Amino acid sequence: MSSSHSAAALAAMTPQRERSPVLAMLLGAVLISSTSAFVRVADVAPTVSAFYRMFFGGLMLLFLLRAVNAPWRPRTTLLLALSIPAAAFAADLMAWHRSIHLVGPGLATLIGNLQVFFMALAGVLFYRERLGPRFLVGVGLAFAGLWLLVGRSWTDVGAGFQWGVWLGVFTAFMYAIYMLSFRRIQQREPSASPMYLLCWCSLVCALMLGGAGAVEGHSFAIPNLKTWSALIGLALFGQVLGWLLISYALPRLDASMVGLLLLLQPLLAFGVDVALFDRATDALDWAGLVLSALGIFIGSQRGRAPAPTRETA
Numbered sequence: 001m002s003s004s005h006s007a008a009a010l011a012a013m014t015p016q017r018e019r020s021p022v023l024a025m026l027l028g029a030v031l032i033s034s035t036s037a038f039v040r041v042a043d044v045a046p047t048v049s050a051f052y053r054m055f056f057g058g059l060m061l062l063f064l065l066r067a068v069n070a071p072w073r074p075r076t077t078l079l080l081a082l083s084i085p086a087a088a089f090a091a092d093l094m095a096w097h098r099s100i101h102l103v104g105p106g107l108a109t110l111i112g113n114l115q116v117f118f119m120a121l122a123g124v125l126f127y128r129e130r131l132g133p134r135f136l137v138g139v140g141l142a143f144a145g146l147w148l149l150v151g152r153s154w155t156d157v158g159a160g161f162q163w164g165v166w167l168g169v170f171t172a173f174m175y176a177i178y179m180l181s182f183r184r185i186q187q188r189e190p191s192a193s194p195m196y197l198l199c200w201c202s203l204v205c206a207l208m209l210g211g212a213g214a215v216e217g218h219s220f221a222i223p224n225l226k227t228w229s230a231l232i233g234l235a236l237f238g239q240v241l242g243w244l245l246i247s248y249a250l251p252r253l254d255a256s257m258v259g260l261l262l263l264l265q266p267l268l269a270f271g272v273d274v275a276l277f278d279r280a281t282d283a284l285d286w287a288g289l290v291l292s293a294l295g296i297f298i299g300s301q302r303g304r305a306p307a308p309t310r311e312t313a
Contacts, residue, residue, distance in 0.1 A: 024248050028246035030264065032243070034272070041227075052234070053238060054206035056232060057239025060235060074200045085177075085181040091174045099112075099164045110266040112171045138299025148291065
């Protein structure tokens with residue numbers, strides 16, 4: 001069954017009052033699954049594409065805030081607080097965009113979703129949460145799937161591919177830090193809308209990425225129309241529309257439904273990698289993908305609000 005037929009069937013079986021959030025989550029997952037492909041086709045350095053994602057995305061969110069007459073001016077104390085999640089997300093994007101170029105959009109996105117497990121470990125260390133059998137099963141499945149995808153041929157792949165895998169793991173670690181610190185700010189600023197916080201976090205992150213790109217010696221010139229289109233699509237679909245749809249749906253759906261729908265993101269990213277970038281795959285690769293995705297889903301089902309899978313990015 002195609003993904004569009006599956007989505008339609010799922011929506012048809014969902015009660016009317018929940019159909020709108022389900023469709024919003026489905027569309028959000030589809031939109032953010034495109035971000036890694038935009039990074040791949042943009043003719044700029046990884047740090048530069050990360051900068052424009054946050055800069056263009058932040059400006060778009062700022063425009064939306066002004067358009068709906070919402071409060072938009074930031075306080076200095078808020079900007080300072082946002083520097084922590086912004087720095088973590090900047091490191092996340094710098095690593096993830098490099099991983100995309102080294103191992104492909106699909107695998108880089110899948111590995112980035114291991115942030116679910118880093119979030120769980122943080123819950124144990126800092127919030128005295130307990131990890132039950134379901135989490136341990138999820139870990140086992142996820143890493144069994146990753147072994148099928150990369151471990152069985154680890155000695156045959158080049159050093160660049162291996163480095164891309166480790167960058168993906170670092171991406172997951174930094175994304176977990178971003179999620180934890182951003183959630184902390186949301187708890188401290190209950191009156192602030194997600195759009196407002198995401199807007200200014202994006203712009204602070206863009207400032208940091210701009211500085212990093214300058215230190216690396218990269219040009220911020222956008223060389224051609226293809227790159228302009230890719231960078232605008234990266235910001236619009238990944239940083240703005242995708243996350244606004246997901247933010248709308250998150251509090252309106254059960255945790256299990258959220259985790260299931262968000263699994264579309266790494267699965268679709270892997271499919272795009274195969275279809276558009278001619279990624280070589282065999283039956284064991286697909287089995288590894290399914291096992292890893294299933295493990296991430298099971299590992300995320302520990303409470304009402306599971307950590308969202310990556311847009312990541």
